Amino acid sequence: MSHNEETPGDCVTFAVDLVSRLLPEGAMPPGENDRLLRSAAAKLVKAQHLRDIEPLFGELPDEVSNPAVELRACLLGELALIGSGGGRRSLEAYCDRLRELGHPLARLPRTRLDIEHRFTARVRGLGSIKTAKQLRSRFPEAPSTDRGAIAGRGARDARDDGRANAAARPFRAGGWAREPEARFFTLPSPLSPDDFGISFIKELPLRCLAGEGGRRGSALACATTPDDVLNELFSTAYVGGVNGHGQGGAYARLYAWESLYALMGLPSGVPLLEAVRRAADHRWLRFMAFTDWFHHDTSDLGFAVLDPTRTRVAVLAATDTDVHHDAPG
Structure with a gap:
């Protein structure tokens, strides 16, 4: 021009x-x-x-x-x-x-809000996380406990298609290769934050973890923060998938917030600054696994969120690839 x-x-x-x-x-x-x-x-x-x-x-x-x-x-x-x-x-x-x-x-x-400080910023040396070593080098690993595994087995599916669609919106808009998995669960009693780790997540009936351990590598989870999750959601729509298109900053920002609200189960009418305050009361995890669902060749993301009552959990997993796979999504 x-x-x-x-x-x-x-x-x-x-x-x-x-x-x-x-x-x-x-x-x-x-x-x-x-x-x-x-x-x-x-x-x-x-x-x-x-x-x-x-x-x-x-x-x-x-x-x-x-x-x-x-x-x-x-x-x-x-x-x-x-x-x-x-x-x-x-x-x-x-x-x-x-x-x-x-x-x-x-x-x-x-x-721009302070929680959005990383939007559009490219940090040298910080690309997508593809290995367990990379994940552990950036985030503290969440402990794996027997109590977490027991709690995971008692989780009940709380299907909510509207909430799932909002959580997955950045990945669909960006054209990621596989349909994301967005799931919600309720617990019969509060889960201690110390037991919110990979042993808990592995007991949930998630498609992305089916056959865990069948490929080289073990699943792991690390503690993260709301701004890290929000930035990943923004980048997903802003950059676009390997065979998709970026959506521009304005709508990437909107989709990221809609997804974060869905993960926290917040009504759309809650002001953004109030959502930021509430996000600090949630527990946030990044996780990765070595299954046929994840590809580990371009981008993979896995997030789990524990709400302040410690009785509701949201999980969002996505994978992108430029290689054709026949495995169902």
Whole structure:
């Protein structure tokens, strides 16, 4: 995209109008138009100054189904991730209108929260975790106890399809190769946090752990933190799977939060800062296993969450690969 030094604001306005008008209707795969709008918004925010983007928000929208409105919503989301646009009256007014109209992105704060500090950041040497050694080097291992195994055998399945779909959203949006496993369990009595480890997880009826020990390596679990989990969920949608597509920062952020809320079992109406406070009362684990379900060739993730009552557990596992596998997902 060229940048006209004489009338940069007009150039940006023209570009946004062009993108909005040229989207074909019904001729592209489902979600492709959305991906193009999100990509265009991310590129504009990276390439243009705020002063050139700001004029786009001079007129407030009447509805949210217009592609031009959706593009502006994505622009606001991208600006929030880089800490830009705060205090600009036209941007704040547009965001308020989107909130009134019920746009999903409008529930996100206009500034990045501290728990989101790793979003879009690439740390040299910290790629995906593929080995037990890598997991142990980054996170403290959770103890394996007999009491945990006994408690795991007493867990009851608490199926919730809506919650499972929300938890899996970042992986589906990013196009990960295999359908994620999102499961929820209840316990007849509180589980001591000291017994929340791999011995507990291995007793749960999880597809991802079927045949555990059949491949070289033993399952293990390590303690982690909500910001680590949230960042992984964000990166999943932001980068996309090996055969998928990144969703842009605005929607990657939304999907990450929706997934985290689902893992904690929080209603959508709970404010994000309240969710951050509640997240600190949960126990969070990363786990890995060497089964036919996980591939260990691109990206694998396994999370388990114990709620503050110590009687409810959520598990989310996902795997991505560029190799064709016949094993069912």
